[in-house]
Amino acid sequence: MPSPGARLRAAWVEQPIAIPGAFNALTAKLAERLGFAAVYLSGGALSAGWAGLPDIGLLSLTEFVEQAAVIARATSLPLLCDADTGFGEAINVVRTIQLFEQAGVAGVHLEDQVLPKRCGHLSGKALVETSAMTAKIRAAVEARRDPDFVIIARTDARSVEGFDAAIDRARAYRAAGADMIFPEALESPEEFAQFAERVEGPKIANMTEFGRSPLLTLDELGGLGYQAALFPLTAFRAAxxxxxxxxxxxxxxxxxxxxxxxxxxxxxxxxxxxxxxxxxxxxxxxxxxxxxx
Incomplete structure (x- = not known):
């Protein structure tokens, strides 16, 4: 059977996919039954729903991985996980990737914020240098055993340094080996379109509610050049x-x-x-x- 990462890649190549947030194992099982191609473990949902804490980097790597393993065991769907800033510097990212991969996860996304991190759609964020983030990506790529394990680079630069800076960072992250780019908090359909035109390779959009980004449909995002859309807290908020x-x-x-x-x-x-x-x-x-x- 193909690895979780290989199945995730195959799903988004076939057509744009909606990836709902599964805040517990039973939600993942329900998503599988309803025909979704993958599920997502959000750091925001895990922090709030499991620990009753805000999403500001308070949970540890092992807490993330333990919960990811529970969800991965409950479903045959590939599980994509939020890995925050990688839980440290580039050397720490090596262990982060190893543990998530051992837990049965299909892939993770790493973000370019400094700690304490913030929700991507709130103010007060600060970014690491581009060189520090590219080092983390290179470490992640080297650490994975399965070459299909998906490494996604998220950039929060749009709200901190501006749209063009987000483009520059995304290009650098792709060059460092990221399989997919995650531009956080783009502010209009035009920005989503321009970003997709100017950054090569697969891209994933975040359709979280009450944020800076417009709530575009999966078909709209596919037409703009995105292979996947996250709905990280939709089911959690409704629940x-x-x-x-x-x-x-x-x-x-x-x-x-x-x-x-x-x-x-x-x-x-x-x-x-x-x-x-x-x-x-x-x-x-x-x-x-x-x-x-």
Whole structure:
């Protein structure tokens, strides 16, 4: 079977792909069932949903990798992961790539911010020198064992140094060996189009809500020259709103009876989990007649 990285590459070559954020393993399983080609583990979703922390680089490499491994085991879809700034300098990036690859991940993206990092669509960001980022990319490329493991270089330069600087950085990152470029926080369809025209190779767009970028459709992005689009917190935000409304109803009414019809049923959950298959296995283990030697 092709490696996760090879499957991710094959998916975006065939057609532009939407990559939804999977903030837990069950979300990844549901995305697979619904026909998505890949899933994404966002640092923002992991920080908020798993640890209750802001996305400013507070989680460690091992915390990221542990959760990535859980999701990778739960689905056959290739998993793309946010690797923040690489968890250190170029030498640290070597171990970062090794651990993510060992966890069964298809690829990661590294960003050119300094620590403490910020959400890509907020102010207050600062960037490392281009040479420092290209060193990280070269380290990442050298560290991977599978040549198809995907190394994506994200640049936050648009909001810090300007659009042309983002172009220059992206070109340098491609020259350093990045497989794909991730321009963060572009501000108009025209900027997305110009960026794609001026930077060679595969590109991925971030369609996060409430940010600087317009919410373009996958077809629109494909027409502009992008191979993939991330929807990092879309499902997470919808889920958190549903949780809030459910808790408000429970607090106010003292019962969940009025909203049961809005819930995933027990049968639906068990079917998604493959519960029956596990029961059948359990019975088989205890009823199978041992083979005499």
């Amino acid at each position: 958190m709103r549903a949780v809030e409304l459910t808790l408000v109803e429970l607090r106010n009414a003292g019962t969940q009876r009025g909203i049961v019809d809005q819930m995933q049923t027990r049968a639906e959950l068990y079917e998604l989990l493959g519960y029956t298959n596990w029961e059948q296995r359990d019975r088989a283990y205890f009823t199978e007649t041992p083979t005499e030697s």
